[in-house]
Amino acid sequence: MADALTLFTSIGLSEQKAKETLKNEALSSALKDAIVQAQRVHGPSGVDKAMGTLLYSMASRLRDTKRLAFLSDHIAQRKICTELQLAAALDFVKSHPQDPMNQKEFEDACGVGVVITPEQIEDAVESVIKKHKEQLLKERYRFNMGLLMGEARTALKWADGKIIKNEVDMQVLHLLGPKTEADLEKKPKVTPHTPENEVKLKKEEVALNGKMNNEGKSLMEQLRGEALKFHKPGENYKTEGYVVTPNTMNLLKKHLEITGGQIRTRFPPEPNGILHIGHAKAINFNFGYAKVQVSISPLLRRRKNTSLPSGRWWSGSAFCLFLSFRGHAYVCHQKGEELKGHNVPPSPWRDRPVEESLILFERMKKGLYAEGEATLRMKMVMEDGKMDPVAYRIKYTPHHRTGDEWCIYPTYDYTHCLCDSIENITHSLCTKEFQARRSSYFWLCNALDVYCPVQWEYGRLNLTYTVVSKRKIIKLVETGIVRDWDDPRLFTLTALRRRGFPAEAINNFCARVGVTVAQVTMEPHLLEACVRDVLNETAPRAMAVLEPLKVTITNLPENSDVRVPDFPANEAKGSHVVPFTRTIFIEQSDFREVMEKGYKRLTPEQPVGLRHAGYVIFVQRVIKDSQGKVVALEVTCCSSTETAEKPKAFIHWVSQPLKCEVRLYERLFLHRNPEDPSEVPGGFLSDINPNSLQVISSAFVDSSVKGAKVFDKFQFERVGYFSLDPDSTADKLVFNRTVTLKEDPGKI
Numbered sequence: 001m002a003d004a005l006t007l008f009t010s011i012g013l014s015e016q017k018a019k020e021t022l023k024n025e026a027l028s029s030a031l032k033d034a035i036v037q038a039q040r041v042h043g044p045s046g047v048d049k050a051m052g053t054l055l056y057s058m059a060s061r062l063r064d065t066k067r068l069a070f071l072s073d074h075i076a077q078r079k080i081c082t083e084l085q086l087a088a089a090l091d092f093v094k095s096h097p098q099d100p101m102n103q104k105e106f107e108d109a110c111g112v113g114v115v116i117t118p119e120q121i122e123d124a125v126e127s128v129i130k131k132h133k134e135q136l137l138k139e140r141y142r143f144n145m146g147l148l149m150g151e152a153r154t155a156l157k158w159a160d161g162k163i164i165k166n167e168v169d170m171q172v173l174h175l176l177g178p179k180t181e182a183d184l185e186k187k188p189k190v191t192p193h194t195p196e197n198e199v200k201l202k203k204e205e206v207a208l209n210g211k212m213n214n215e216g217k218s219l220m221e222q223l224r225g226e227a228l229k230f231h232k233p234g235e236n237y238k239t240e241g242y243v244v245t246p247n248t249m250n251l252l253k254k255h256l257e258i259t260g261g262q263i264r265t266r267f268p269p270e271p272n273g274i275l276h277i278g279h280a281k282a283i284n285f286n287f288g289y290a291k292v293q294v295s296i297s298p299l300l301r302r303r304k305n306t307s308l309p310s311g312r313w314w315s316g317s318a319f320c321l322f323l324s325f326r327g328h329a330y331v332c333h334q335k336g337e338e339l340k341g342h343n344v345p346p347s348p349w350r351d352r353p354v355e356e357s358l359i360l361f362e363r364m365k366k367g368l369y370a371e372g373e374a375t376l377r378m379k380m381v382m383e384d385g386k387m388d389p390v391a392y393r394i395k396y397t398p399h400h401r402t403g404d405e406w407c408i409y410p411t412y413d414y415t416h417c418l419c420d421s422i423e424n425i426t427h428s429l430c431t432k433e434f435q436a437r438r439s440s441y442f443w444l445c446n447a448l449d450v451y452c453p454v455q456w457e458y459g460r461l462n463l464t465y466t467v468v469s470k471r472k473i474i475k476l477v478e479t480g481i482v483r484d485w486d487d488p489r490l491f492t493l494t495a496l497r498r499r500g501f502p503a504e505a506i507n508n509f510c511a512r513v514g515v516t517v518a519q520v521t522m523e524p525h526l527l528e529a530c531v532r533d534v535l536n537e538t539a540p541r542a543m544a545v546l547e548p549l550k551v552t553i554t555n556l557p558e559n560s561d562v563r564v565p566d567f568p569a570n571e572a573k574g575s576h577v578v579p580f581t582r583t584i585f586i587e588q589s590d591f592r593e594v595m596e597k598g599y600k601r602l603t604p605e606q607p608v609g610l611r612h613a614g615y616v617i618f619v620q621r622v623i624k625d626s627q628g629k630v631v632a633l634e635v636t637c638c639s640s641t642e643t644a645e646k647p648k649a650f651i652h653w654v655s656q657p658l659k660c661e662v663r664l665y666e667r668l669f670l671h672r673n674p675e676d677p678s679e680v681p682g683g684f685l686s687d688i689n690p691n692s693l694q695v696i697s698s699a700f701v702d703s704s705v706k707g708a709k710v711f712d713k714f715q716f717e718r719v720g721y722f723s724l725d726p727d728s729t730a731d732k733l734v735f736n737r738t739v740t741l742k743e744d745p746g747k748i
Helices: 002-010 015-023 025-042 049-061 065-076 083-095 103-109 118-131 133-142 145-155 161-176 196-209 219-224 248-259 277-292 298-304 308-325 354-365 412-422 432-447 470-478 493-499 503-513 524-538
Strands: 329-332 375-378 390-394 408-410 427-431 454-458 461-463 520-522 548-553 560-565 575-580 583-587 608-610 615-624 630-639 658-665 693-701 713-716 720-724 733-739
Touching: 002 015, 002 025, 015 025, 025 049, 025 065, 049 065, 049 083, 065 083, 083 103, 118 133, 118 145, 118 161, 133 161, 145 161, 277 427, 277 461, 277 493, 277 503, 308 329, 308 354, 308 375, 308 390, 329 354, 354 390, 375 432, 390 412, 412 427, 412 432, 427 432, 432 454, 493 733, 503 524, 520 524, 524 713, 524 720, 524 733, 548 615, 548 693, 693 733, 713 733
Parallel strands: 427 454, 461 520, 548 630, 658 733
Antiparallel strands: 329 375, 375 390, 390 408, 548 583, 560 575, 608 615, 615 630, 658 693, 713 720, 720 733
């Protein structure tokens, strides 16, 4: 270790940096080889700090170690002299893993032998400054000098960046002269022309329309564009971190023969719980990317090969035997309590003979161990204090397909990459938390010498005021806080369906969120806005009264029928008929006995119009119960064309209605982040909103909805959007409020 430390410090590494490097076995080995190769050219003392910096950078970034000597030699011969050239060299070897490598193409791609003269730099900078001269003179030293640097670097790709910067500084100084006091003043902030609340609403509009990150593009447009620069089928080796083995190119060739160069994505959600809103993004992303690349749908592919899941189970077990036979897996008897905490010692069973591991694995398969007594672990190169990942564990639970035939179950770490490999997936798209597992993904495929897909990670979608963890939802169900996984207050997909959220609205929401690498946390009202957009165009209108007040029209000439448009903004889309009789029902809130300022609906002094009926009503008598509560009204009516003054408001009503139950939903939790201990110290179960569900058992709805089917959606005029619940019977309809007609400002 002392010799290695001396070797590393001899090329310019600090002692601390050298010691850190020695902790990484793979890096320190590669760096030693690189230095030795360079010393063969220059001798033990001929590697200076500049060369040493390039050697260290190359050793730490190179994935295909068979190119180490080749690149070290080019650095030692000073053919690669800059970080820019090194980056180009690393890109070239990554995209050309096969031998022999074309030396001329490599050197052309890396700028070997290209000499940039001071005159060329001077001319390039002069040209860039001339282009921006007018703006430079106007803004002086507040101008973005990085723009000048960038354009000059583009013109002279292999020029030294420091020399370009010095030339830019000198020519700008010559043009503008020294900085003045005005140049040193801070740039004044632009005062917004809108009031503070309008600025806030503008931000909400930007977030709602999805223009913050994706400029209003649909998900399909984002996936077609430059937002995602994925590898092409068969070019997996060009991906950062992809491990190339001697058989990689042959396996990729066979993969292309099977797929025909087609994009294949995963069927995204793992079957380990009920799907939720986060899975909706995963489904959109995987299916969407395959769709825009004119590739086969993963779900359709599954249907075409229905034997695949069971075949996967058997091949998974055969793979595991092969892994053990190669010495890459072992049966471990360390129990859970022994593995808690950090700096866990290596398993004492890690280095047992291959034959013994095979025998013990057979014992696991036959059920000769208790649950937790033995696991099959993959023998990877792990960081200090980390255990090898588990491939199989024992669980005495019947399988939905194989029953009690097996008592060993594979883990995600084991099945993820192998399922992808079996299905010839090109792009394994998963959320960011799986990034740490990318190395094990590559390792296992290569250890078994099978086709290795590429795992790509993106940011998961989270919502405030909810939980989506299956364990937490189970707690909510078990404690009776919610009825089941499809309780409309949850954000599982079954719950959203029951509440009445259209699939189109969920897809639109995912498109507005966009595809990002960073984790995204959105407010529920943004999803609700997408729901309103869809339902406004698709949900036919009906009239319903949640808190009925009986009204008798004493002078109505005769009973009649009223034709109501399903979509008032486009009457060509159809209509329905409702009865109009002497007895109607209105909302209690649409009448006030005492006139108040700003109130525009019915009072003893103020008439009101009836929507669609063509009548205006006037209060003649207010009927109260023994407690003084208003229970009925007697009114007179006249045609709306006969009144001298148009009424200030038109209200909805029902006549000969159907009695129904209406369920009104609010947020399940009181705080934005119910799982955050700093926000909710008592835990998420202590944060339940007591008013998250209100049941109205005796609401009235017009008879036009009588033939509605479960999940049919309506807009109850002036009330909100509603969906028919599965609890409905022939005798009593049950409606869930999907969303209100407008966003509650208090929720934003």
